Amino acid sequence: MFFADERDRDNIHLYVATLMDPNAIPPQAHVHTEEALEWFTISDHLRRFPEAGQ
Template sequence: MQGHCLCGTIRYEFDPPVLSCVSCHCDSCRRQCAAPMTTYFGVRDGQWRWTGESPKTFNSSPGVERSFCPNCGTPISFRSQAMSDVLHLYVATLEDPNQLQPTLHVAHEERLDWLKLDDGLPVCIGPDYTKVQPIS
């Protein structure tokens, strides 16, 4: 599977399977992607590779590194110290974003009040992804 930024400078490919595919509502993801939420998927190191230029990185908070294209600004990925062997790439950067579908909403407590979801996916409140509850 492959993906790229808007201008095509940053390109990547990875070998399935992915570890997870989730929609995130946290303030940091919203600000990086300039969207009310974003959807990303996790791939273990060794399963992915840059096939174009490497992106630039920004340390958005302690233990979190976010990457983006220095030419067009497209957000590409993030890496968390808590999951240091996993790269999380944004679904919207895939050649075919319909290839992956989210299975969970994370950081649901930070969602924007006006964003109404009715997709039936469970939600996760807080950093412990084991505490999942049905969306309400």
């Protein structure tokens, strides 16, 4: 349902599919972008972080 990362103790990451109303909490950023698959394109203007805890 969620995960926490020891390198990023300030945040708890929720899986959007577990929310009753996924539109109620819009995303604020993309993390782990350095691990993205080559064919995955991010097409919004949210902040991007190569890894967690930045």
